[in-house]
Amino acid sequence: MTEEPPLVEVSNLRVRFHTPTRIVEAVRGLSFSLGREKLAIVGESGSGKSMTGRALLDLVPWPGEVQADAMRFKGQDLLGMSGEARRRLRGRHISMVMQDPKFSLNPVMTVGRQIAEAYQLHRKAGKAEARDRALAMLEDVLIREPSRVFDLYPHEVSGGMGQRVMIAMMLIGEPDVLIADEPTSALDVTVQAQILDILEKLVTDRGMGLIFISHDLPLVSAFCDRVIVMYGGRVMESLPARELTKGQHAYTRGLLGCLPDLDRPVRRLATLQRDESWLRGG
C-alpha cells in the first residue's frame, strides 16, 4: 500500500496584521497535519482558531499577512499556488462553514438558490439538476419541508436553520476537507446532536477530513479524535480528544475548571488565571 499524503499539512503558520500602531500576531507558529479524521481546534475568542481556518482557504482579510514554512493540501503546495488555483480548491475541495449564518448568507437570494448555485459552480451542472441536489441536501441536514424552505430568504429562517443551510451549501460540493467554525453553537442541544451525526457520517463514509473550530471543550472531547488547544495564537497543548480532561497545561485545566456542572454544584465557579509566560514559551 502506498503512503497517502495527509489531507492537510501545516508547518509554522503565522498570521500577522499590520496596523498603523503595531503588528498584531493572530497566529504564531502553528503546525499540524490532518488525515481522514476529526481534528478540533479549541480556544477562547481571539486565540487565532478562526484565522487558522481562513489562512488555509486564503481568506485572511486585508491587511493580514500569512507566512508558513509549509502549507500543503494532499501534497500540493498551497503557498506557491496562484490565486486562481486557490479559488478552484475553495468550496470544491476545502470548504468552510462560517460561524454566523446571519452575516454569511446573501440576504437578497433565497437559501435554496444559494445552495443550488454552489452546486452549479463546482459541478458544472444544469439548473434542474442543481435544484434537485439542493433539495436532497436540505433533507440531509434534517430540514423538515425542504421545498418550502428552498424558497425562503435568509431573514425568514431561524438561526439554527440558517446554520444547517450553510452546512448544506458547504457539503454540496463534496469537499475532501471541511473546516467548521463553531457550526453548532447557535443550535439547540437536540439539533446539535443531529448535525454532529451528519458530520460524523461524512467523515466515516466518505473519508472527509474535518477541522472543528469550537470553544466548547466538553463537546469536542466527546465528538472529535484529536484536539489542539490554542491561546493567543499559540498551541498550548495537543492531545487525543478523549484525554482532554487529563490535559496537563494550566490553560486547558483552567478552561475545564470554569465550566458549571449539573451534578457537581459549587458555590462559586473557578475563574481562569492567565499567565504571560504562555505566550513566550514553546
Add this chain to the structure above:
Amino acid sequence: MGPGSIAVRKLNVRFGEAHVLKDVSFSVGAGESFGLVGESGSGKSTVLRVLSGLNRNWDGVVEIDGNPLPQRPDKAFFRSVQMVFQDPFASLHPRMTIDAILAEPLAIHGLDQPDRRIERALAEVGLDGGFRFRFPHQLSGGQRQRVAIARALILEPRILLLDEPTSALDVSIQAEVLNLLQDLKLRLGLTLLLVSHNLAVVGHMCSRVAVMKLGRIVEESDIDSLRKQGGQDAYTQELIAASRRVALATA
C-alpha cells in the same frame, strides 16, 4: 407577597395565528433565583418580554410585588424590573459612550446625582472608572455584558430578568459573569429570573427551574430533585441527558 416577587397565572400570548404561550403559570418568591429552560422557539424569551413590559399583548394574570401588572405599566414599574439581553454586541448603542448609556435611564427616571450613581454602578460590576468614557467597540464581550448589567442595576431594581446572559461569551468569561451575578444577587437581595438553554448554567444559578416546550411549561421542579431523580417529562430527561453527555467529559 413581598417586594420582588413574581406570580404568573394562565399567561397566554398570541402573535396573529401563532399561539406562543399557552396557560403559563409559575411563581417566584422575593430574593429567589428561578430558571426557565427550553429550546429556541419554546417561548421562554416571550415570558421575559411580558414581565419586562416589552410585550403588551397578553392575557392572564401577572403580579409583581403582589400587584397586578397592567397592560401599559407606568414608569415606576420599569424601574423595579430590569432586563439583561443575550448579545452584548447588539444591546449597547454603538455611538454612545458607556457614560451616556448609563446616564440615559437616570435621566428618564429623573434620578439625582447621576455622576455618583454611574461611578457606583461601574464599580459594582467590577469595571474601573477608565471605562466610563469609552465606546462599546473598545470593550470585550465580557466587559460589554458587565456594562449591560450595570445599566440594569443603576435603577436599583428588585427583579433582574436575564435572557441567556452568558451564551455569547467564552466559558472563562461566563464563569466571571455568573459569579458577578451571584454576588450582586446576595448583596442587593435581587430576584433573578434566568432564561437559558444550558441546564448546567441554570443548575448553578437557580434553586428552581421550569422546563418549557412549544409554549407550555411541561415541568417545574427544584434543581436538587432534578439532579437526583431526573425529570418526569421526556423532554426534561432529554435536556438532562444532553447536559450529562457533555459533562461526562469532565468526570
